[in-house]
Amino acid sequence: MATILLQNLLIQVDEQLDRVSQEKNLLLIHNLKRIRKLLQGKYHGNPMHIAVIISNCLREERRILAAASMPVQGPLEKSLQNSVVSERQRNVEHKVSAIKNSAQMTDQDVKYLEDLQEEFDFRYKTIQSLEQSDKNSALIKQEMLALQAMLNTLDYKRKVSDMFCHL
Numbered sequence: 001m002a003t004i005l006l007q008n009l010l011i012q013v014d015e016q017l018d019r020v021s022q023e024k025n026l027l028l029i030h031n032l033k034r035i036r037k038l039l040q041g042k043y044h045g046n047p048m049h050i051a052v053i054i055s056n057c058l059r060e061e062r063r064i065l066a067a068a069s070m071p072v073q074g075p076l077e078k079s080l081q082n083s084v085v086s087e088r089q090r091n092v093e094h095k096v097s098a099i100k101n102s103a104q105m106t107d108q109d110v111k112y113l114e115d116l117q118e119e120f121d122f123r124y125k126t127i128q129s130l131e132q133s134d135k136n137s138a139l140i141k142q143e144m145l146a147l148q149a150m151l152n153t154l155d156y157k158r159k160v161s162d163m164f165c166h167l
Helices: 002-023 026-043 047-068 075-133 138-165
Strands: none
Touching: 002 026, 002 047, 026 047, 075 138
8 A cells, every 4th residue: 555655646746747847947846856756766665664754744733733723722821822923923024124125235236236247348348449449558558457447346246246145
């Protein structure tokens, strides 16, 4: 029976994989492939093991549902529970707000970098066209120094941005 259930589970995972493949959800596709590989590799030789794990999970879920449907607590316990919940909710809201602010700042930084990149590209193309006519001009040399400074700034800001994106 455990073998049949494992095969049915693998079939369900394959069906989900086919469904999300059409949606092109790359992360979900990757995770489903990993799950399928894990299920096949780890439990194919011992399907009873996965059956026991799933059975334990379902038993725990029934216990949690039973506990949640117990009679309502007294006023003091309910008040304490509500204050803990509201404190947690405030913490979550604060974290969400901080993340939103961080995302907005990141968007502004990306826009700034894009603008700086466009300015650099324009100035670089302009100096290339001027350089062909007069390579020794002091103005061209000064502009080349300014472009090098812009390039260094762009490179530095991209590295800083990449570093923060990976945190």
